[in-house]
Amino acid sequence: MKKILVVDDEEAICNMLKKFLTQKGYEAIIALSGEEAIGKVKEEKPHIVLLDIRMPKMDGIETLKKIRELDKEVGIVMITAVKDDDVGRKCLQLGAYDYITKPLSLDYLEGVLLVKLLDFS
Amino acid sequence: MFTEFFIKNLDIVFLIYGLAFVVTGVAIWVLPKKESEFRLADVLWLFVAYALIHAPADFFSMHSIMKEETGHIPGQILTSISYLFLFEFGRRLVGFTKKILLWWFLPIIAIGVVISSILSYDFWTSLNILVGYFIRFPAGLMAGVGFFLYYKTQKEKLKPLKVKKYFYAVSASLLAWSFFCGIVRAKGAFFPANWINTDSFLLTARVPVQIFRTICAVITAWGICGTFRIFNEEGIKKLQTEVVERKRAEEELKNTYNELRGTQALLVQSAKMNSVGQLAAGVAHEINNPLFVISGEAEMLLKDAKKDRETKEASRVILEQCGRAKGIIDRLLGFSRPGREVKRQPLDINKVIEESISLLSYQVKIDEIKIIKELTVNLPKPLCDKSQIQEVFLNIMLNAVEAMEKEGELTVKTYSEKITENGRRKIDKFKLGDKIVVIEIKDTGKGMDEETLKKIFNPFFTTKEEGTGLGLYVSYGIIESQGGLIEVQSKLGEGSTFIIKLAIVKEEEGQ
Numbered sequence: 001m002k003k004i005l006v007v008d009d010e011e012a013i014c015n016m017l018k019k020f021l022t023q024k025g026y027e028a029i030i031a032l033s034g035e036e037a038i039g040k041v042k043e044e045k046p047h048i049v050l051l052d053i054r055m056p057k058m059d060g061i062e063t064l065k066k067i068r069e070l071d072k073e074v075g076i077v078m079i080t081a082v083k084d085d086d087v088g089r090k091c092l093q094l095g096a097y098d099y100i101t102k103p104l105s106l107d108y109l110e111g112v113l114l115v116k117l118l119d120f121s
Numbered sequence: 122m123f124t125e126f127f128i129k130n131l132d133i134v135f136l137i138y139g140l141a142f143v144v145t146g147v148a149i150w151v152l153p154k155k156e157s158e159f160r161l162a163d164v165l166w167l168f169v170a171y172a173l174i175h176a177p178a179d180f181f182s183m184h185s186i187m188k189e190e191t192g193h194i195p196g197q198i199l200t201s202i203s204y205l206f207l208f209e210f211g212r213r214l215v216g217f218t219k220k221i222l223l224w225w226f227l228p229i230i231a232i233g234v235v236i237s238s239i240l241s242y243d244f245w246t247s248l249n250i251l252v253g254y255f256i257r258f259p260a261g262l263m264a265g266v267g268f269f270l271y272y273k274t275q276k277e278k279l280k281p282l283k284v285k286k287y288f289y290a291v292s293a294s295l296l297a298w299s300f301f302c303g304i305v306r307a308k309g310a311f312f313p314a315n316w317i318n319t320d321s322f323l324l325t326a327r328v329p330v331q332i333f334r335t336i337c338a339v340i341t342a343w344g345i346c347g348t349f350r351i352f353n354e355e356g357i358k359k360l361q362t363e364v365v366e367r368k369r370a371e372e373e374l375k376n377t378y379n380e381l382r383g384t385q386a387l388l389v390q391s392a393k394m395n396s397v398g399q400l401a402a403g404v405a406h407e408i409n410n411p412l413f414v415i416s417g418e419a420e421m422l423l424k425d426a427k428k429d430r431e432t433k434e435a436s437r438v439i440l441e442q443c444g445r446a447k448g449i450i451d452r453l454l455g456f457s458r459p460g461r462e463v464k465r466q467p468l469d470i471n472k473v474i475e476e477s478i479s480l481l482s483y484q485v486k487i488d489e490i491k492i493i494k495e496l497t498v499n500l501p502k503p504l505c506d507k508s509q510i511q512e513v514f515l516n517i518m519l520n521a522v523e524a525m526e527k528e529g530e531l532t533v534k535t536y537s538e539k540i541t542e543n544g545r546r547k548i549d550k551f552k553l554g555d556k557i558v559v560i561e562i563k564d565t566g567k568g569m570d571e572e573t574l575k576k577i578f579n580p581f582f583t584t585k586e587e588g589t590g591l592g593l594y595v596s597y598g599i600i601e602s603q604g605g606l607i608e609v610q611s612k613l614g615e616g617s618t619f620i621i622k623l624a625i626v627k628e629e630e631g632q
Contacts, residue, residue: 010410016417023421054406081409082402082454103413103447106420 002117003027005046007037007063008079009055013102017050020106026113034058038066041074047120048075048113051096053087061091068095075116079104124327134335139176141338145345146172157352159278160217161271167210168264168345175203197245204256205231211263218270230255246307250314253306261299268292282354287347290340298337305330390578394597397580401453408450416443452591453580465603467502468510470558470623474533477514485519489527495534503558503623509599513607516592517562517619523585524566524617534561537625551606556625563618569611577609 004026006017014030021028029044031037035058041049049067053060064076078091078099088099098112127134149169178199208227215221234251241247272279272288279285308318322330419439422428428436478492521531540555551557569577576582578597583590600607604624611617 010414012414013410013417016414020417020421081406081413083451102409103416103443106417106424 001025001027002048002120003029003044003046004113005029005031005037005040005044005049007031007034007049007055007060008052009033010052013052020109024110034060034063034066037063038070041067041070045071046074048077048116050077050079050109053078053080053091054082061087061094064091064094064096075119077109077112077116124323124329127329127332131329131331134329134331138331138335138338141335141342142172142176145342146170146176148346148349152349152352153356157355159275159351159355161214161348162352164210164213167206167213171203171206171210174199174206178203194245197249201248201252201256204252204260207264208256208260211260211265211267214267214271215263217267218274230259242310246309250306250309253303258299258303261295261303265292265295265299268295279351282351284348284350287344287350291344291348294337294340294344298334298341301330301333301337391601394578394594394601397594398598401580405450405454408446412443412446412450416440416447419443449589449591452589452595464506465504466507468505468507469502470500470510470535470560471496471498473507473511474514474535474560477511477518478533480511480515481518481522485522487522487531489529490522490525491528491530493530493532495532497536500535501537501556501558501625503603503605504626505603505623506599509603513596513599513621514560514562516596520592521562521564521566521617521619524568525564526566529565529616530563531565532561532563534563535559538622551622551624558623558625560621560623561618562621563616565616568613568615568617569609570613574609574611578607 004021006014006021006028007030008014008017009032011032014032018028018030029040029046031040034055037049037051040046051060051063051067055063058066060078060080064078067074067076076096078088078096079102080087080099081102083101091099097116100109100112146169149165149172152165178196181196181199205227208230212224212226234248234255237251238244238248268288269292272285272292279288304313304317305319305322306314308320309315319330416439419436422436423433423440474494474496478494481487518531518533525531535558537556537558540551540553540557573584578593579590580594581590582594597607600621600623604626606620606622608620608622609617610620
């Protein structure tokens with residue numbers, strides 16, 4: 001079973017995504033901050049991280065860098081509430097796989113996950 | 122007979138003689154000649170000094186002669202001093218045109234006269250005669266010639282003032298006077314005073330020389346007062362130019378004030394839009410998160426095979442409304458931060474206008490509206506994002522069509538312009554000499570009142586029943602982000618004109 005880590009400071013979003021991912025047959029784990037996410041990446045070794053950008057304390061971009069240092073393989077999909085081309089470009093440079101704006105269609109998210117997970121099969 | 126009459130009434134003649142000088146002196150004194158361009162004004166004070174010292178002195182002196190008391194001493198001293206001033210006046214006046222007489226002439230002559238008098242048989246009589254020959258005569262001569270030369274050299278300036286006759290009269294009377302007063306002196310023991318003197322003059326002419334002196338003095342006084350016209354005219358002219366200049370300055374001030382007011386309005390607008398943009402970005406972020414949760418949950422419900430039709434229908438509605446909300450937020454954000462990739466390229470504005478007009482006809486019925494295109498061919502191409510500019514045109518045209526309800530005229534005009542000092546405002550992003558493209562979109566609709574005009578670029582401000590109030594807000598942001606300006610003029614009942622100005626930037630600069 002593919003493991004997906006959802007990182008967002010808003011619990012409602014985490015819960016909703018977890019429910020969706022579970023329905024779709026993934027194993028979903030949640031982190032409510034960047035620090036927590038780094039710990040979970042070490043412990044749980046997820047296949048994919050869904051990472052929010054705007055978070056208090058450690059933001060998504062900082063978290064992205066730290067995760068990349070720990071794990072070169074994990075797929076990271078940035079999810080943001082405000083689309084910004086510059087930020088998006090930067091994320092891709094730092095090794096993110098995709099950059100999606102909220103509110104996003106779950107259909108689309110599933111498509112992205114399926115494509116990315118092909119790397120691990 | 123004449124002779125007796127004159128001699129009997131000589132005191133009246135002296136009075137007139139003295140008065141002539143007093144009048145002249147005082148008149149020059151009070152004359153507004155400061156800052157005059159005429160150099161005559163610089164030396165006139167010498168004439169004033171002469172006239173005011175001379176008047177009482179000569180009065181004394183002449184009166185004593187009439188009483189046959191030769192050499193009324195204080196009178197003689199005063200007279201002699203007064204002539205020093207006239208001599209200096211004449212010297213300087215001539216000096217304006219011909220610098221032949223130097224400043225040390227006068228002291229040398231004065232000392233010579235005094236020494237000669239001391240050495241002579243009768244000091245006072247000799248002084249009287251010698252001052253006449255060596256100071257009065259040259260003084261009158263120089264003053265007379267000086268006035269003449271002054272007019273000649275200043276002819277261009279003086280001619281329009283019509284003062285020729287005064288200058289010439291003063292000149293002639295001073296010359297004549299230099300003879301009557303400088304040469305015709307008291308009888309002396311030496312030549313020519315033993316030959317030409319007041320007594321021999323009376324015998325020959327039968328009229329006392331004082332009469333001639335007085336006539337000369339009166340003519341001089343009249344003439345000098347006449348020449349004052351130059352200062353008056355000059356003053357009037359100065360006053361006129363001052364008035365004109367003051368009016369111009371006032372006008373300038375008014376223009377600057379109006380300009381400043383316009384600039385301030387634009388600045389306020391610009392600042393407001395900026396803060397609104399920031400606020401919108403913040404709000405968008407906060408709303409997108411819950412919106413994501415809502416749409417996510419609705420999507421899952423919709424996809425859930427176990428749910429009944431009613432739930433699914435409701436989920437579909439929720440999802441649809443979430444999409445609408447997302448659309449509004451995207452547009453709001455489009456102002457503060459262009460979401461999609463902005464592609465700036467040299468844009469054929471006329472072509473975009475043509476396309477916008479045809480797009481417009483799909484969206485609204487424009488059969489009854491006359492569309493007038495005044496598009497300048499070969500319009501320079503500003504660096505712009507085509508779809509953004511098209512959005513602006515469409516927004517404005519849609520508003521225009523709606524403002525006209527059923528019929529009217531929509532005029533779209535394009536032209537290019539160079540920014541000049543006059544057309545530039547401080548807030549303009551354009552620099553002096555910049556080339557800009559101007560697009561005017563004018564309708565004959567219902568127009569707007571001032572209150573509406575102030576708010577039209579505000580987000581969510583709308584006068585339509587169905588409208589988000591984002592069209593012009595977004596348009597404003599687009600034009601701003603392209604370094605342009607958008608303005609609107611409107612009159613209630615007459616229609617509105619939107620004016621868009623875009624800078625023409627060279628490609629390498631714009632990228």
